[in-house]
Amino acid sequence: MKVLMVGAAGHVGGILRPALEARHECRYVDLKPIPGAEDRTVVGSVTDHEVMAQAMEGIDVALQLAMAPYRGADEPRSVDLSYDVHVKGMHRVLEAAVRAGTKRVVYASTLSVYRGNRAGGLRTEEMPPDAVDLYGLTKRLGEEVCKAFAVRHAPLSVLALQLVQPRTEEQWAKPPEGRQNRNYMTGPEDLRDAWLRAIELEDHQGYDAVFICSDLEAQFLDLSKAKRLLGWVPQGR
Secondary structure (H helix, E strand, O other): OEEEEEOOOOHHHHHHHHHHHHHOEEEEEEOOOOOOOHHHEEEOOOOOHHHHHHHHOOOOEEEEOOOOOOOOOOOHHHHHHHHHHHHHHHHHHHHHHHHHOOOEEEEEEEHHHOOOOOOOOOEOOOOOOOOOOHHHHHHHHHHHHHHHHHHHOOOOEEEEEEEOOEOOHHHHHOOOOOOOOHHHOEOHHHHHHHHHHHHHOOOOOEEEEEEEOOOOOOOOEOOHHHHHHHOOOOOOO
16 A cells, blocks of 8 residues: 655654555655655655645555654743644644545554543543643644544544554663553554554544553553454564
8 A cells, every 4th residue: 555654754653664664655754854765755844735735645544643842831832833743734634635535544642642540440542532731632632633534524534543652672672660661651563563454454434543552461551442443452562
């Protein structure tokens, strides 16, 4: 398939690119060219209508990985960038996808759309996102944009993968320190497997949010929806 990765130079994009390149025809959008794929990179902002229209042409599945740099909640530039990238940028990706006839958009969301830790029991995707901090709030507003497009432009398929601390191989190889817990992270192979399954999923319409985490002991999250919808089960790697 032809896959567009928006924000490909970032942390998650760096983990995913090798696996996607091995199985799909990839195109990238970022503020700088992707090394080794300069001829397949559209340089520009996710908020730019013309950039997104050009990049989306002929694409089957689009991945929205772009994340705003964080400089503190009280920093005006952080506020501007967070709303621009997470909300307006999400709208631009979906808008371009609809116009290009792209069948699916997959959003790199986050568990941070939920406020704090839930006391007692496992968290499920049916619990409404309620974050009020700048990052969590704007990411959950991005999810609302996804829901709206899925309703308005059926049969568009939109998946929000709510990621939990995705790790590179180097990060994953280090033993957890202090209060860190491997069950509250996502290993690089688990992450790649989840995204490939989301890209290649058949017969999906509408909107779904799905937890992605290497919580092998089910300490925090109910991962049954990921298994049911994507056929994904974490392996802790």
